[in-house]
Amino acid sequence: MNMAEPEQFAVAGLRGSLRRDVDMRRHTTWRAGGRAERVYRPADLADLATFLRGLPADEPLLAVGLGSNLLVRDGGLRGTVLLLHAALGELRREADGLVYAQAGVPGAKLARFAALHNLSGAEFFAGIPGTVGGMLAMNAGCYGSETWEKVARVQVMDRGGALQERTAADYEIGYRRVVRRESPRACGASPILQRGDRGDFLSVSQCDEWFVAAWLRFEKGDGAMVREKIKGLLEKRIASQPLNLPNAGSVFRNPPGDYAARLIEQCGLKGRQIGGARVSEKHANFIVNTSNATATDIENLIGEVQMVVQQKTGIELHPEVRIIGDAT
Ligand SMILES: Cc1cc2nc3c(=O)[nH]c(=O)nc-3n(C[C@H](O)[C@H](O)[C@H](O)COP(=O)(O)OP(=O)(O)OC[C@H]3O[C@@H](n4cnc5c(N)ncnc54)[C@H](O)[C@@H]3O)c2cc1C
Structure with missing residues (x-):
């Protein structure tokens, strides 16, 4: 661990980096907003589990990928941000043909990986500047495809650091909406915007379970054609988006x-x-x-x-x- 911290954060054996008073402008694509009390970037899945097990039970936690769908208000975030981009980055083809992608893998990398393995159906991820975790939480999509259409199952981690596998049947999934059926607080995936007294938005940023990986199913395809399709989709974005x-x-x-x-x-x-x-x-x-x-x-x-x-x-x-x- 990088810095001296209050006792409850100083868990022995941590290999990730813990920073305090972090400018969240560096971790959001809007490059605006306040600071986070603490940011933890785990070294890997096991390290994230160790970190979570050492936290006070009421510590507010927020998973952040590439911050491409986030506005952090200027007053900042209390608690700890779990920064998963550039942390949970494993990406591999399994023996059964599924693609295992951890939560920190960016969409563009996933799309390129699928093309390299002659798989089609992952092209749309190329233009979404988020991570697998953020795309699962948002059911991100474009050009007629959505993240959860490709999900065989997901791996989640709870506050105790325990891993579990879930399938789409465990969630209510809709347009940019993913809510765990049993526990709407899970996965930071519930709609976290609420109307406040002044007509503005308040956030509920605490949750109990996060996506740490997904097994994704793609069809067999031709790598060269898939790359062409990605190129076309990216050109469309460049032409229409600022x-x-x-x-x-x-x-x-x-x-x-x-x-x-x-x-x-x-x-x-x-x-x-x-x-x-x-x-x-x-x-x-x-x-x-x-x-x-x-x-x-x-x-x-x-x-x-x-x-x-x-x-x-x-x-x-x-x-x-x-x-x-x-x-x-
Ligand atoms: C230029 C541009 C184009 C975009 N185009 C599209 C598009 O075509 N389609 C589309 O759907 N979106 C689009 N987006 C929005 C954004 O990229 C997606 O919503 C993306 O899924 C967010 O991923 P992220 O990793 O950046 O998530 P973040 O912004 O870091 O987080 C978003 C939400 O997901 C939660 N979250 C993040 N990681 C996890 C996790 N591991 N477990 C549980 N919850 C988690 C966060 O707590 C937060 O509530 C675009 C954004 C930009 C800047």
Whole structure:
């Protein structure tokens, strides 16, 4: 362990790194927001189990992958962030043909690995800048495919460091939504946004179980053709998304039968700016950080877009991004 810590964090034999007062701008693609009290990056699965077993039972814990769907409020996060990207990175083909991918593996790496093994069906992961853990938690998807369609089973770890396997039948799975049937708090996968008294969003960031790996099923394919398809999908993204500025992908869920981007554009909100946060001119459902946006700028802009769209169209937009942490 890197630093001196209160006794309950100083578990003997830990091989990961524990840092205090960490700027979460470095760990979110919006490059905005507050600090985390503690961040632990485990060395591997066994090390994560040892760390979890040593924690106080009430320690707030939040798993973070690449932070590509997260807004951490400027007041920061209490408790410990489990940083799984660049930590749980095992990726292999099993004897039965399934692909075993740990939670920290990025989507692009997974897609390339599948192509290398002449497997098709993983192409869509290439353009999602998240990790396997984050994609399982969000049921991330695009171009007609979703993460959980590919899942044979998942491996989860609980607060006691125990591993278990689960299947899709253990979860209610929908559009960017994954909730454990027995225990909605599990996996950080329940909708964690709640309406607060002031009409803003509060977060429930504590949970009891996290995705640490998945066994994924892909079809046999031709590696060269798969690589071509990936190239095509990435070109489509570059043409339609403002990837030159920090962002968190689509901010709002698409309402049934419509597109959030279409509604936002129709309401004349493209280019609307608060502080350093701006509704992208290129893709209306993206909010970009033009320069030094605070999480408050971004959250206020989210609120304004919701208000204007509601007033002009009667449709309530719900954030797809997860807003967590304390307000300043
Ligand atoms: C440019 C851009 C394009 C995008 N395009 C798409 C797209 O096409 N489709 C799409 O669905 N999304 C898209 N996204 C959003 C984002 O990439 C996905 O939601 C992705 O799944 C988030 O993965 P992450 O590892 O970054 O998760 P994070 O942002 O780190 O976390 C997201 C949520 O998952 C939870 N979580 C993370 N890891 C775990 C774990 N191991 N166990 C349990 N819970 C966990 C976190 O606590 C948090 O609640 C895009 C984002 C960007 C920036």
